[in-house]
Amino acid sequence: MxxxxxxxxxxxxxxxxxxxxxxxxxxxxxxxxxxxxxxxxxxxxxxxxxxxxxxxxxxxxxxxxxxxxxxxxxxxxxxxxxxxxxxxxxxxxxxxxSFVEDVLLIRKEKAVQNAKFKVAEDAVIGTSSARRKSQLKFHLPQCTTNDLRGNVPTRIDKLRQGQYDAIVLAKAGIKRLELDLSEFEVVDLEPTEFIPAPAQGxxxxxxxxxxxxxxxxxxxxNTSDAANVRIERTLLRELDGGCQLPFGAHCTKEGDQYHLFCAIAESAEAPSRYASLQGTDPVSLVEDMLMMLKKKA
Structure with a gap:
């Protein structure tokens, strides 16, 4: 061949x-x-x-x-x-x-152990993702978000140089590149609370x-992973979404039961709304979640 x-x-x-x-x-x-x-x-x-x-x-x-x-x-x-x-x-x-969750990397001087996500309230957080911006707006309303572009090492260098107090990255990329992050406070963001992008990881x-x-x-x-990804991306398709849509979806399966978590906002400037459902039929699960998201609009 x-x-x-x-x-x-x-x-x-x-x-x-x-x-x-x-x-x-x-x-x-x-x-x-x-x-x-x-x-x-x-x-x-x-x-x-x-x-x-x-x-x-x-x-x-x-x-x-x-x-x-x-x-x-x-x-x-x-x-x-x-x-x-x-x-x-x-x-x-x-x-x-791979890993589905996002990670918050924080400069040590801006890390606060008893604060939400261990980051100072006045922190400037770097991300160009509308999804991440809107969820940060919900969880950390006092923080400021500034756009951040470049590949993963470039983004981390910008944090190291002090252009930001913290940045959000996908954990899968960090792990795949085996990067040394010991100089930062590293906070894994629970994917049922800070919802990742559909198919992340x-x-x-x-x-x-x-x-x-x-x-x-x-x-x-991997048929199990592919099924979860299909549910997440079907929701994204039905919402006519892409990189511009502040939408996150995370699906897991235990036994015959799917667990689906979503976050959505009208814009990156608006705080996310959250919804979760469980069920055994992927088609019904997607339909019910779409109804729930539209009701919350």
């Missing part, structure tokens, strides 16, 4: 994901090589996501390379993908999900929908 060409962004985290994908492909007997593609999200660093036009900031150019045949497989952070696949493409596999392998290797790739899917 022919070698698979993997398309990826060039950040440290994206390259970790691409190399991890190579290892997984090798485990099922598929050879591969990596091609780096620069996306709109990589090129535009001066705007927050909610001020950028359109969707697919970190995926569009890679999807175009897939459709043209320049690459055979794209590895994405699943949360960056649009909820509707472009014609001709599909999700080939969703491998084991999960990877998606995207391919052309007529690729003969699709069936072989399916064996890399």
């Amino acid at each position: 022919s070698k698979i060409i993997i398309g990826t962004r060039g950040s440290d985290l994206a390259l970790w994901q691409a190399n991890h994908t190579q290892e997984l492909l090798s485990s099922i007997g598929i050879e591969s090589e990596i091609t780096i593609i620069k996306t709109q999200g990589d090129k535009i660093q001066h705007l927050s996501f909610d001020k950028m036009e359109g969707k697919g900031f970190f995926t569009k150019e890679i999807e175009e390379a897939l459709l043209s045949g320049a690459v055979d497989l794209a590895v994405h952070s699943h949360k960056d993908l649009e909820t509707r696949q472009p014609e001709g493409l599909c999700i080939a596999a969703v491998p084991n999900r 999960a990877l998606a392998f995207q391919m052309r929908d007529n690729d003969p290797r699709l069936d072989q790739l399916k064996q890399l899917t």
Whole structure:
């Protein structure tokens, strides 16, 4: 069988994901090589996501390379993908999900042990995520949020330089890069309280929908993780959301029972509203949650 060409962004985290994908492909007997593609999200660093036009900031150019045949497989952070696949493409596999939660990194002089999330009330917190901004507005109304862009090491350097008192990052990225954070106060944000982005911590392998290797790739899917991700992303799709929508969703399953937690706001400047449900049927669970979110609007 022919070698698979993997398309990826060039950040440290994206390259970790691409190399991890190579290892997984090798485990099922598929050879591969990596091609780096620069996306709109990589090129535009001066705007927050909610001020950028359109969707697919970190995926569009890679999807175009897939459709043209320049690459055979794209590895994405699943949360960056649009909820509707472009014609001709599909999700080939969703491998084991990593940590789903967000992490608050705080400069030691701004850490307060008995405060909410251990951060001072007057802290300036860096994030360009509308979802994170609106949830910070709910939990830490006295804090100020300022936009923060760049790859994970760059964001941490900005915190180290004192441009912010604290920043919010996804724990999965921090763990994958094995970063030393000993100089900061590190606070894991409980995902049932500070709701992560739909599909956070999960990877998606995207391919052309007529690729003969699709069936072989399916064996890399973690079916339980894929089911939880599907529920989270279905909600996002029905809300017509993307990076601009202040929306978080976190789904888990114990036995035959799904547990679903959501947060939503009208804008990044508005505090989030929260809702939770449980049930055994994914379709009914999504429908009931949508009704609940609309009632709270």
